[in-house]
Amino acid sequence: MTATPPVSQPAVEALEETRARHGLLRYAATKAGGALVSIAMVIVATFFLFRLLPGDPVRALAQGRNMTPEQLDLERARLGLDKSLPEQFVQFVKQTLQFDLGTSYEYKRPVLDLIGERIGSTLLLTGTALVMAVSLGIWQGARAGWKPGSRFDKFSTAISLVLWSVPTFWLGLLLLMVFAAGVGPIPGVFPTRGISSVDAPEGFAYVLDVAQHMVLPCLTMVAVVYAQYLLVMRSSVLDEVGQDYITTARAKGLRDDDIRRRHAVPNALLPTVTLVFMRIGFVVGGAVTVEAIFSWPGLGQLFYEAIRVPDFTLMQGTFLLITASVIVMNTLADVVYHLLDPRVRSA
Amino acid sequence: MLEATEVAVEFASRGRRARAVDGVNLSIGAGEIVALVGESGCGKTTLARTLLGLERPTSGQVSYDGTPLSYTGRRLRAFRRQVQLVLQDPMGSLNPRQTVYEAVAEGPRIHGLPDEEEVVASALSRAGLRPPERFFLRYPHELSGGQRQRVVIAGALALSPKLLIADEPVASLDASVRGEILALLLRLRDELGLAALVVTHDLGLAWNIADRVAVMYLGRIVESGSTEEVLTNPQHPYTQALLSVLPESPQRIVLSGEPPDPTRIPTGCRFHPRCQLVAAGKGADACHTTPLPVLPPTTTGSEVACHLAQVPTPR
Numbered sequence: 001m002t003a004t005p006p007v008s009q010p011a012v013e014a015l016e017e018t019r020a021r022h023g024l025l026r027y028a029a030t031k032a033g034g035a036l037v038s039i040a041m042v043i044v045a046t047f048f049l050f051r052l053l054p055g056d057p058v059r060a061l062a063q064g065r066n067m068t069p070e071q072l073d074l075e076r077a078r079l080g081l082d083k084s085l086p087e088q089f090v091q092f093v094k095q096t097l098q099f100d101l102g103t104s105y106e107y108k109r110p111v112l113d114l115i116g117e118r119i120g121s122t123l124l125l126t127g128t129a130l131v132m133a134v135s136l137g138i139w140q141g142a143r144a145g146w147k148p149g150s151r152f153d154k155f156s157t158a159i160s161l162v163l164w165s166v167p168t169f170w171l172g173l174l175l176l177m178v179f180a181a182g183v184g185p186i187p188g189v190f191p192t193r194g195i196s197s198v199d200a201p202e203g204f205a206y207v208l209d210v211a212q213h214m215v216l217p218c219l220t221m222v223a224v225v226y227a228q229y230l231l232v233m234r235s236s237v238l239d240e241v242g243q244d245y246i247t248t249a250r251a252k253g254l255r256d257d258d259i260r261r262r263h264a265v266p267n268a269l270l271p272t273v274t275l276v277f278m279r280i281g282f283v284v285g286g287a288v289t290v291e292a293i294f295s296w297p298g299l300g301q302l303f304y305e306a307i308r309v310p311d312f313t314l315m316q317g318t319f320l321l322i323t324a325s326v327i328v329m330n331t332l333a334d335v336v337y338h339l340l341d342p343r344v345r346s347a
Numbered sequence: 348m349l350e351a352t353e354v355a356v357e358f359a360s361r362g363r364r365a366r367a368v369d370g371v372n373l374s375i376g377a378g379e380i381v382a383l384v385g386e387s388g389c390g391k392t393t394l395a396r397t398l399l400g401l402e403r404p405t406s407g408q409v410s411y412d413g414t415p416l417s418y419t420g421r422r423l424r425a426f427r428r429q430v431q432l433v434l435q436d437p438m439g440s441l442n443p444r445q446t447v448y449e450a451v452a453e454g455p456r457i458h459g460l461p462d463e464e465e466v467v468a469s470a471l472s473r474a475g476l477r478p479p480e481r482f483f484l485r486y487p488h489e490l491s492g493g494q495r496q497r498v499v500i501a502g503a504l505a506l507s508p509k510l511l512i513a514d515e516p517v518a519s520l521d522a523s524v525r526g527e528i529l530a531l532l533l534r535l536r537d538e539l540g541l542a543a544l545v546v547t548h549d550l551g552l553a554w555n556i557a558d559r560v561a562v563m564y565l566g567r568i569v570e571s572g573s574t575e576e577v578l579t580n581p582q583h584p585y586t587q588a589l590l591s592v593l594p595e596s597p598q599r600i601v602l603s604g605e606p607p608d609p610t611r612i613p614t615g616c617r618f619h620p621r622c623q624l625v626a627a628g629k630g631a632d633a634c635h636t637t638p639l640p641v642l643p644p645t646t647t648g649s650e651v652a653c654h655l656a657q658v659p660t661p662r
Contacts, residue, residue, distance in 0.1 A: 244434045244435075244436055244439035244440040245439060245442045247401065247432070247434065247440075248432060248434060248440045248441075248502070250401060251432035252427060252431070252453060252457055252502070253423070253424040253427035253428065253454070254453070254457050255420070263442055266444060267442065267444055341443075341444070
């Protein structure tokens with residue numbers, strides 16, 4: 001053992017504790033700094049990326065109405081599109097730094113308001129789907145990895161991979177056809193579009209109505225993504241199975257199920273937690289495809305509509321929000337990982 | 348106390364059956380330290396796992412205090428309190444997310460022992476981690492290799508076992524720490540009457556710690572007896588070859604031939620393809636044709652499984 005230090009033991013421990021805390025703060029600060037740089041770069045990229053899109057927003061908004069070149073120029077000046085690109089860029093950065101995302105060309109309303117209206121339904125759909133996909137994936141992955149090669153393992157891994165390979169729009173349309181439109185003897189039990197019925201009832205019945213609308217889009221999203229949680233969980237449980245501490249726990253008389261629950265799964269969760277946090281970022285963005293198929297009034301659909309115009313300010317706003325939330329969640333994932341793993345914590 | 352009778356363990360390996368352990372009799376008495384020596388792949392770790400009840404023997408049986416091991420939950424669990432395991436790599440044997448306290452307290456919790464904190468504290472201090480409270484909230488990665496192995500041993504001691512099965516307990520430790528851990532095992536034997544089966548490839552270690560030595564080759568014990576007998580007067584050519592590579596040995600015997608393969612056990616004496624005596628033309632016909640009997644378990648005399656060795660005189 002090491003020689004006794006000249007300082008008293010409690011003092012040493014207190015010192016180590018403050019050092020560890022400072023370490024975490026410094027780590028979090030570094031990560032946050034990195035995230036800020038990324039967001040700054042995204043702001044720049046956002047502006048120039050969308051200017052590359054074909055199409056003239058002014059003509060698109062005119063929607064074939066006969067307009068004189070003077071009228072078009074006037075409209076262009078109103079949207080600020082008459083200025084040079086550098087001038088527009090400076091204007092955009094100034095506004096963005098003041099959290100002003102501009103006014104949508106198409107809706108003629110502040111982008112922030114539009115996002116505010118849509119974000120709730122997106123969070124509801126993608127959040128629910130994420131929770132379901134993560135729980136399903138972790139549960140199946142932990143069992144599959146614990147007994148690799150078992151029937152459960154082969155079966156669940158194969159099914160998840162088939163669903164993973166299926167294109168989202170195809171599965172979504174298939175589900176729409178079978179369960180919403182109805183095929184042959186199967187009646188269409190679920191609504192085909194939207195978040196609630198036109199004659200939406202009040203109170204609890206409304207909740208049920210929304211839930212019914214959510215079943216198919218949610219199912220589609222879960223089916224297509226849960227394989228990644230399953231596979232990450234499976235392989236990290238597999239890594240733990242051969243570990244000596246699992247053998248030691250078994251030799252102490254711990255039951256197999258308890259070894260899995262108390263030792264293998266908590267250790268195997270670390271990589272999965274990181275993955276989940278990265279995915280939370282994407283929750284904000286929603287799933288453009290799923291929202292478009294099921295006409296879900298969320299951010300994904302808003303973005304999809306904005307591309308068609310192209311509505312520069314609306315696209316910039318939604319894109320910026322989506323990317324920023326992915327970056328923020330990635331940073332959080334790093335910090336959380338740090339907190340969860342004692343080995344990384346003191347390093 | 349713990350006894351293996353005609354134990355054989357087979358694994359299916361690439362369509363063929365590998366007999367990792369091929370008929371072993373071994374007994375460990377109370378308070379006795381037995382070293383199980385052999386090269387890698389000879390089946391010593393599989394034998395240790397079988398003795399712990401982690402592996403079920405294909406044939407033969409393991410018995411504790413005369414009662415055959417039962418592999419049903421409750422009774423196996425009772426057995427687990429008596430026989431504990433210490434593995435080679437202490438970093439791997441400890442869950443990296445558990446504090447020292449959690450790691451040591453796990454056994455007592457499984458078996459519902461009262462006064463958990465006291466049990467943990469006393470196990471830690473018996474394993475040489477004093478004052479124990481200082482280590483409660485430490486994580487394995489904050490400790491040195493020797494301290495980690497002490498935590499593993501404390502985790503075993505917390506169940507007050509009668510026997511410790513240690514698989515290469517010091518192979519991954521520094522030379523200076525090695526001696527401390529061995530001294531700890533000897534002290535535990537003296538203070539608590541704790542018996543131990545030490546699995547090792549290191550004859551020097553066996554010499555320092557063991558009362559008896561069993562030498563294993565390709566799934567069988569080929570020579571066993573008191574440490575002094577076996578290591579100063581080895582009868583089996585394999586033991587002689589193992590001893591000859593120690594630095595103080597006057598002359599090295601280098602074994603030729605392929606390393607042993609448990610899926611293809613040679614006919615006759617299983618050691619004959621690599622035996623230096625057979626290679627020197629001193630072998631007998633029986634070496635090639637007649638299999639040797641399984642050695643009986645001994646607690647006193649020496650036994651050797653070799654056609655060429657003189658019949659061992661009872662000592």
